[in-house]
Amino acid sequence: MGKQEDEILDGIMSIHMEGYEVIEKKVKQSGNSGRVYLPVSWVGTVVKVVRLTPLKKSEDQNTEENTKE
Numbered sequence: 458m459g460k461q462e463d464e465i466l467d468g469i470m471s472i473h474m475e476g477y478e479v480i481e482k483k484v485k486q487s488g489n490s491g492r493v494y495l496p497v498s499w500v501g502t503v504v505k506v507v508r509l510t511p512l513k514k515s516e517d518q519n520t521e522e523n524t525k526e
Contacts, residue, residue, distance in 0.1 A: 472507060481509075 460514040493506065 467511060469511070473507060474507075476505075 483492050
């Protein structure tokens with residue numbers, strides 16, 4: 458992996474949301490995808506997930522391959 462592959466692909470954006478509670482977690486590996494555990498009281502509610510860490514080029518390519526299946 459060369460220096461070029463570690464380049465950050467996306468720029469940061471500002472997002473405004475209104476909601477009731479915020480939980481910051483680290484995404485864990487789960488098979489060929491990622492998983493975030495939330496409180497059972499949130500089951501059945503609508504949530505939004507915002508990525509706070511930029512992806513590197515090599516990570517983004519893996520994401521694209523997984524979403525094509």
